[in-house]
Amino acid sequence: MKKFFKIIGGLVAVVVLAVAGFVVFVQARGIPSYDVPKAPVSPAPVATAAQVALGEKIVLATCADCHRNPETNTLAGQKLRDLTPDFGAVYSANITQDKQHGIGAWTDAELTTLLRTGIGRDGRYRVIMPSFALMSDEDMQGVLAFLRSDNALTRATPTPSHEQEPSFLLKALTNTVMKPTPMPTAAVATPAPTDALAYGRYLVVGRYKCYECHSKDFKSNNPLEPEKSEGYLGGGNKLLNLQGQEVVSRNLTADAETGLGDWTEAQFAQAIKFGMSPHGPLNYPMPKYSQLADEEVKALYAYLKSVPKLQNATPEDKGAVAAR
Numbered sequence: 166m167k168k169f170f171k172i173i174g175g176l177v178a179v180v181v182l183a184v185a186g187f188v189v190f191v192q193a194r195g196i197p198s199y200d201v202p203k204a205p206v207s208p209a210p211v212a213t214a215a216q217v218a219l220g221e222k223i224v225l226a227t228c229a230d231c232h233r234n235p236e237t238n239t240l241a242g243q244k245l246r247d248l249t250p251d252f253g254a255v256y257s258a259n260i261t262q263d264k265q266h267g268i269g270a271w272t273d274a275e276l277t278t279l280l281r282t283g284i285g286r287d288g289r290y291r292v293i294m295p296s297f298a299l300m301s302d303e304d305m306q307g308v309l310a311f312l313r314s315d316n317a318l319t320r321a322t323p324t325p326s327h328e329q330e331p332s333f334l335l336k337a338l339t340n341t342v343m344k345p346t347p348m349p350t351a352a353v354a355t356p357a358p359t360d361a362l363a364y365g366r367y368l369v370v371g372r373y374k375c376y377e378c379h380s381k382d383f384k385s386n387n388p389l390e391p392e393k394s395e396g397y398l399g400g401g402n403k404l405l406n407l408q409g410q411e412v413v414s415r416n417l418t419a420d421a422e423t424g425l426g427d428w429t430e431a432q433f434a435q436a437i438k439f440g441m442s443p444h445g446p447l448n449y450p451m452p453k454y455s456q457l458a459d460e461e462v463k464a465l466y467a468y469l470k471s472v473p474k475l476q477n478a479t480p481e482d483k484g485a486v487a488a489r
């Protein structure tokens with residue numbers, strides 16, 4: 166018996182030492198840096214009006230909620246408001262054309278590397294900034310064209326980006342599970358809108374990344390194989406509204422009881438474009454996709470109907486179920 170306790174005692178000591186070692190390592194290392202991968206260098210594209218318009222639609226829907234600074238009304242960065250304080254305080258960067266504080270001096274290849282992998286041109290891994298690993302080359306070019314355009318949002322703004330104040334948890338995650346994504350090795354095409362299921366999937370995982378907020382937890386999302394994210398599109402991810410109260414993302418699968426099973430396409434369009442769901446108005450941080458084309462709405466609806474149903478009640482279901 167004595168020997169048994171000695172062994173257990175020894176094991177506990179090893180575990181305690183290992184944990185202490187990990188804590189010291191993470192605190193000392195902080196947010197890690199990596200070698201900067203090279204993006205394929207394409208000849209500087211001359212942006213067309215159509216590219217800028219495509220980029221504007223994507224940036225307004227996908228980047229602006231995080232990067233718009235309410236004081237300058239440009240993409241000069243701000244404190245992320247919908248992020249759980251468990252991660253510490255995280256600030257989006259200045260991505261206006263300012264050469265010193267924004268991305269005015271970044272090359273297209275450097276921007277592409279950051280957006281694809283999460284690694285900045287200085288090698289530092291950018292935290293919470295989503296990786297656009299699955300965005301098509303065409304959409305990526307549109308985003309870059311818009312960031313370089315003379316839109317009021319991208320106007321050079323001399324506001325320095327705020328330094329990050331990551332919690333121990335966020336530092337630990339970036340040293341373990343949150344990792345840069347690899348640079349795609351082949352061209353990434355936008356599926357044809359006529360193929361509604363493929364196009365709808367692309368919108369959900371590549372262009373608008375609905376699945377990131379609408380799966381179970383940011384921590385268990387899989388950026389390269391999104392369908393392998395825990396609770397893919399079943400909702401339950403805990404976010405915060407502008408008052409700092411918890412808002413739980415909803416189940417977008419076709420489950421009749423807890424998902425979108427009984428929604429018509431018109432109800433779905435109202436919800437995603439204007440934030441009006443049959444359950445009532447939708448709160449921040451659900452974006453308002455007011456610029457969506459009809460073919461995008463149709464494809465999203467068709468694709469969401471096709472993904473494996475998950476039964477996962479989220480807070481708003483209580484009232485909805487009782488009212489039936």
Ligand code: HEC
Pocket residue numbers: 223224227228229231232245255256257258259260267268276279280285290291292293294295297308326329
């Ligand atoms: C969930 C919020 C969020 C979204 C959405 C988002 N970003 Fe970011 N972004 C961040 C944060 C936070 C940082 C700073 C991270 C850091 O410094 O570690 C950042 C950093 C960046 C940087 C690096 C700038 C620098 O100087 O370090 C660029 C470029 C960028 N974002 C562009 C974009 C573009 C383009 C989009 C849309 C396609 C986008 N971001 C969407 C949160 C976001």
Ligand code: HEC
Pocket residue numbers: 368369373374375376378379404412413414415416417424433436437442443444446447448449450451452454465481
């Ligand atoms: C930044 C996180 C985020 C992103 C990105 C996002 N959503 Fe949401 N969504 C939410 C949250 C949070 C709610 C719940 C809002 C509430 O409870 O008021 C929500 C609610 C909804 C609802 C209402 C469902 C119901 O049962 O009432 C629909 C539909 C929806 N989202 C679809 C989408 C689609 C489609 C996309 C991508 C095109 C998307 N969302 C992208 C966070 C997000």
